[in-house]
Amino acid sequence: MADKNITCKDCGKEFVFTEAEQDFYKEKGFENEPQRCADCRRARKQQNNNRGFRR
Template identity: 50%
Template sequence: MSFQDKDIQCSECKTSFTFTAKEQEFFASKGYTNEPKRCPACRQTRKADGGDRQGPRKMVAAVCAECGQATEVPFQPREDRPVYCITCYAKTKLGKSR
């Protein structure tokens, strides 16, 4: 089987890039059957970001509505929603399931 250069559109930045015959050969030798979905630049960026993770989570300082202790939550707390520390969160969860 011979390989030919192929133009693919990057699913990330929508730029088209060339999936070269050499790369295809390399892919095949590795046993990959899927074509790359992203251009080399985007692949690099993702690698630098740590793969497919959604990026580092920003922790927001908050005060637990139950015990009043300072805590950190991985989301922006909303005013109409109480924020709990891990301990109280576990408690409220248990309470609700009853």
């Protein structure tokens, strides 16, 4: 496996999905690659926490 460049679906910024992250996703059984960069994931999580959602 090699690092992959992915474009964030929220901000359009390109981010790297590292080989180590890919191994982690595979180990956890996740089938989909991340669609958001770390900043957008953090912002979305904070937004959901403020709305009372727990994820």
